[in-house]
Amino acid sequence: MPGAKDAISRLKKAGFRVVVVTNQPDIANGLVDPQIVAEMHAKMRAKLAIDDVRMCPHNSAAGCKCRKPKPGLLLKAAADHNIDLLESYMVGDRISDVKAGTSAGCRTIFIDRHYAETVGQEIGTDMIATSLPGAVRLILTKKSKR
Numbered sequence: 001m002p003g004a005k006d007a008i009s010r011l012k013k014a015g016f017r018v019v020v021v022t023n024q025p026d027i028a029n030g031l032v033d034p035q036i037v038a039e040m041h042a043k044m045r046a047k048l049a050i051d052d053v054r055m056c057p058h059n060s061a062a063g064c065k066c067r068k069p070k071p072g073l074l075l076k077a078a079a080d081h082n083i084d085l086l087e088s089y090m091v092g093d094r095i096s097d098v099k100a101g102t103s104a105g106c107r108t109i110f111i112d113r114h115y116a117e118t119v120g121q122e123i124g125t126d127m128i129a130t131s132l133p134g135a136v137r138l139i140l141t142k143k144s145k146r
């Protein structure tokens with residue numbers, strides 16, 4: 001996404017840990033090789049100043065605890081990286097991202113890309129941005145006001 005690299009670097013400079021949490025149901029559905037997804041994540045980690053990538057490879061039929069909107073990926077990442085979820089932000093462009101963040105105790109920022117599933121929906125988010133750099137500006141503005 002445009003500006004993502006710089007925005008994530010700004011978060012890191014401000015002292016945040018940055019973890020990507022992603023649903024990849026195409027793995028369980030047999031539509032993509034897990035190795036391809038692993039390579040994508042490795043490339044992302046090489047290019048961006050992120051600390052970790054956490055993935056749910058299951059589909060909704062699996063009933064796992066890690067698939068967003070469940071908060072399992074966030075809770076595990078927080079435990080592993082010693083992250084205070086109450087002082088954290090979940091940023092995402094799906095309602096399931098906002099729900100997972102709220103369930104985990106995070107403040108939430110919804111990036112509105114006007115996806116069909118979200119138009120006219122009650123998102124239940126704390127804040128709304130139009131891009132990842134916009135979301136990062138919100139986070140850093142909040143932080144400096146404390």
Ligand SMILES: [Zn+2]
Nearest residue numbers: 056064066067
């Ligand atoms: Zn899962």
